Amino acid sequence: MKEQIDYKILKNFASGHYSLKDFTQVSRWFKDPGSEAELKITIEQHWNEFPIEIVEGEKDLSSVLNLLKHKIASEKPSVNLKIKFQRFYTQAAAILLLPLLLYSIYSTFLATSSSDNSSLVEIYSPQGARTHFQLPDGTKGWLNSGSTLKYATNFLGNRKVQLSGEAWFEVIHNKDKPFVVSTPALDVQVLGTKFNVAAFLNEKVTEVVLQEGKVQVDGTDKKFTAELKPNERFIYDALLKTSTIQNVNADQFSAWKDGLLVFRNEPLSEVLNRIGRWYNVEIVMTDPMLQKFRYRATFQEEQIEEVIRLISLTAPIEYSFNNRKVDDKGTFKKRSIIIRRKAN
Amino acid sequence: MYREQPQTEQQLVSLLQGGSPFAFERLFENYSQKLYRFSLSYLKSETEAEEIVQDVFMKLWENRHYLRSDTSFQSYLFTIAFNAIRKHFNKKSRDEKYAASILEYLASENASIETNPDYELLVTKLEQLIGQMPDRRKEIFMKRKKEGMSVRDIALTMDISPKTVENQITEAMNFLKKKFQKDSTLGMVFLYIFQY
Numbered sequence: 001m002k003e004q005i006d007y008k009i010l011k012n013f014a015s016g017h018y019s020l021k022d023f024t025q026v027s028r029w030f031k032d033p034g035s036e037a038e039l040k041i042t043i044e045q046h047w048n049e050f051p052i053e054i055v056e057g058e059k060d061l062s063s064v065l066n067l068l069k070h071k072i073a074s075e076k077p078s079v080n081l082k083i084k085f086q087r088f089y090t091q092a093a094a095i096l097l098l099p100l101l102l103y104s105i106y107s108t109f110l111a112t113s114s115s116d117n118s119s120l121v122e123i124y125s126p127q128g129a130r131t132h133f134q135l136p137d138g139t140k141g142w143l144n145s146g147s148t149l150k151y152a153t154n155f156l157g158n159r160k161v162q163l164s165g166e167a168w169f170e171v172i173h174n175k176d177k178p179f180v181v182s183t184p185a186l187d188v189q190v191l192g193t194k195f196n197v198a199a200f201l202n203e204k205v206t207e208v209v210l211q212e213g214k215v216q217v218d219g220t221d222k223k224f225t226a227e228l229k230p231n232e233r234f235i236y237d238a239l240l241k242t243s244t245i246q247n248v249n250a251d252q253f254s255a256w257k258d259g260l261l262v263f264r265n266e267p268l269s270e271v272l273n274r275i276g277r278w279y280n281v282e283i284v285m286t287d288p289m290l291q292k293f294r295y296r297a298t299f300q301e302e303q304i305e306e307v308i309r310l311i312s313l314t315a316p317i318e319y320s321f322n323n324r325k326v327d328d329k330g331t332f333k334k335r336s337i338i339i340r341r342k343a344n
Numbered sequence: 345m346y347r348e349q350p351q352t353e354q355q356l357v358s359l360l361q362g363g364s365p366f367a368f369e370r371l372f373e374n375y376s377q378k379l380y381r382f383s384l385s386y387l388k389s390e391t392e393a394e395e396i397v398q399d400v401f402m403k404l405w406e407n408r409h410y411l412r413s414d415t416s417f418q419s420y421l422f423t424i425a426f427n428a429i430r431k432h433f434n435k436k437s438r439d440e441k442y443a444a445s446i447l448e449y450l451a452s453e454n455a456s457i458e459t460n461p462d463y464e465l466l467v468t469k470l471e472q473l474i475g476q477m478p479d480r481r482k483e484i485f486m487k488r489k490k491e492g493m494s495v496r497d498i499a500l501t502m503d504i505s506p507k508t509v510e511n512q513i514t515e516a517m518n519f520l521k522k523k524f525q526k527d528s529t530l531g532m533v534f535l536y537i538f539q540y
Contacts (some may be wrong), residue, residue, distance in 0.1 A: 014385035020447055032473045040426050043386075047422050052378045059390075061376050065369065066396050072365055072405060169404065282517045 005029055005042045014046065059304075123149045125165070128280030130257060135161070139179065141169040142257035144198075145277050152223060166198040168257045185236050186224075190215045195228075196254045204238045209253040219243070261299040261307075267313060268293045272339065279304040290317065297305040308337060316342040348415045354413050360404075368408075372401055373535055375418075386429055396432065400424045441456040443467045448519075450524045457524060473523050476517060484509055485516040 006025075013020050013026045017204045026319040029035050055097035125143035134140045136155050143149055148166020152158070159179040171190050181188040182200035185206040193213020197316045208217055210228040218233050224243050228234055233248045257261040261278055263271050269289050276283040281304060291314045299307050308319055322336045353374075359367035376397050384393035403424050411420070448464055451457040461468055474482060484502065487493045488509075495513075499506040 016385075016464060017461060018463050019459050019461050020451060020463050023444065023463055024448075027433075027520070030430055036430070039430075040423075043426060043429075044419070044422055047382060047425075048418075050382050051379060052375075054377055054381070058377055059380050061380060061397060062396070064376070064394055064401075065372055068372070068401055069365065071367070071402065072368070079446070210443065 003032070003035055005035060007045060008041050010042055011046055053276045056143070070129070077307045078294070079080055086154050095101065119153045121153060121155075130259070135159075137174065137177075137179075139169065141167055143167050144256055145280065146200075147266070161207075163197055163199055166256075168194075168254045170194045185220060185238055187218045188215050189218065196250075206236045206238070207253075208234045209248065209250050210320075211254060213251040217233045253300070259300060261302075263295045263297045264292050265296045268295060271295045271311070274336075275304065275307060279307075282336040283339060284336060285339045287339075290315065290339070290341055302338075306341075318342045357411055357417050358413045359411070360408050363408060368401075368405055371404075371417075375421060376401070379421070381430055383425065383432075387432055392432055395423065396428050399428050403428075438492050440488045443470055445490060446470060446520070450521060453505075453521055470520070473520060475514075477519065481512045481516055484512045488513055512514055528532055 006143045009018070009025060010029075018026070019200065028310070030038050043090050048103065058081070062279050065255065088324070123131065123143060124146060125147050127146045129145055131143045133143055133149065135151065139159075144166035147163070147167060149167060150162040151160065155161075155222055157177075158180060159177050161180070162182045167181075169179075169181065169190075171193055179190045180189075181197055183197065183206055186208075188195070188197060188208050188283065189330060191213060194211040195213070195215055196209045196211070197207070205292055205330070208215065208228065210230050210232055210333065212230055215228050217224075217228060217236075219236065223241075224236075224246060226243065231247060231250045233246045233250075235246070252262050256278075261275070263274070266274075269285060269296055272283045275281070295311070297309075297310075301309075305321070312319065313318070318340045320338050322338070353371075353403075357371050360371060377530075379398050379400060380393050383396035384390060387393055404421065410437055427463065430446070439533045447457055447463075447470060457466065474485065477485065480502075487498045488495070489500070493501070495506050495509045498509045502509075
């Protein structure tokens with residue numbers, strides 16, 4: 001049924017002066033496929049009359065723009081455009097890394113047999129970025145740099161995710177459907193709560209830090225099981241095969257999601273390791289003696305040059321930055337920093 | 345980096361067609377505010393309006409090779425925007441539409457509800473009244489109307505009998521009916537004037 005679309009009613013609706021009757025009518029116009037063409041013409045009329053300048057305050061859309069720029073920059077560019085992109089965005093890259101809401105959700109569907117219902121959705125957070133995610137049940141969280149989260153499309157029936165890397169979770173309470181985070185060494189089972197899990201592939205330690213609520217940590221093959229209370233940190237060392245529980249300030253462990261880089265009395269090697277991951281830079285430390293220096297610090301939105309400089313104020317290090325190079329295939333390599341012990 | 349500063353929109357469009365992130369950013373600066381406010385006026389949600397800006401510009405970038413400098417850029421931008429806005433508008437979930445469906449029902453007893461020129465104020469009044477209900481009744485009512493749970497499921501979740509659930513919902517609707525009655529629209533008009 002083709003209705004006559006009333007421009008005045010549409011305009012009133014847009015400006016907030018409308019009745020229930022108007023609202024019902026407008027909803028019908030939007031819904032009815034037969035009205036689409038006429039609706040478009042009418043709304044375009046409104047668009048053409050809509051002022052481009054603003055009288056009231058501007059809305060801050062910089063986060064949207066930054067997200068778009070990041071997506072554009074992470075596309076695989078064709079060879080001759082590569083240089084153009086890199087030069088434009090290198091300046092922005094350091095600023096893009098920390099304070100942003102990077103909403104890059106990138107899914108891959110791996111279809112297997114239909115009875116198996118095991119199509120996987122994958123969320124990936126690129127190196128040097130933090131990514132916010134939301135799962136089908138409303139659970140929200142953050143994925144840290146270089147981390148991946150996977151879940152099956154039947155997630156609502158079986159709330160299980162696989163994590164490689166580090167993530168912060170704010171799990172929606174559902175006592176009939178426990179939420180499970182699966183990592184290579186252990187599973188974390190929760191009811192409704194906030195916690196951080198760190199399980200990096202090339203690291204031999206898996207950690208769970210609980211902020212609020214209650215979780216149960218189960219080792220694979222039932223090697224161990226533990227129940228955590230808020231502000232407890234569970235550490236499993238895969239090499240030594242030991243598990244420990246410490247009392248900590250949980251906020252420090254999830255600070256990364258707010259763009260804060262926090263070090264809590266960590267050896268310099270660990271500090272540099274994390275800085276490397278955070279900024280997506282390769283850090284090479286040539287002197288193992290430097291390990292004995294421990295750091296407690298918080299960095300917020302600093303450029304990497306500043307962070308290394310600050311560290312060098314109290315540790316006897318010398319450093320040099322090798323800026324991005326192109327290898328013979330034409331791909332850009334990560335920046336690298338070489339850290340040496342300062343002579344004398 | 346770039347030797348000349350492009351002035352005209354036509355130049356920006358043709359640079360964008362060639363994949364210039366600089367041109368993309370300039371066009372974003374030129375149109376994002378208008379697109380945001382326009383989308384906001386139809387979708388009534390800041391989050392959704394922001395999503396529209398993101399979706400539209402992303403699409404603009406993805407299809408940059410198909411841009412033509414002879415057609416109006418604003419018109420092209422609008423086409424992308426219209427499709428996105430329409431999609432979002434129709435996707436409104438049950439819990440966003442629950443207020444409208446309750447008011448529709450109440451309008452069958454009081455026709456002035458349908459023609460009252462400030463629908464958004466009616467929704468506010470409805471939400472306020474629901475807030476005034478005793479906790480348990482409010483919970484049952486919202487589970488039924490907003491979340492769309494069946495009477496049976498509500499009874500199971502809250503560990504009460506289905507009859508209790510039905511009674512509570514009837515009580516709630518009677519309460520609302522009374523508050524939205526013909527002679528109390530005078531109260532609403534009073535409130536309306538007062539807000540100005």
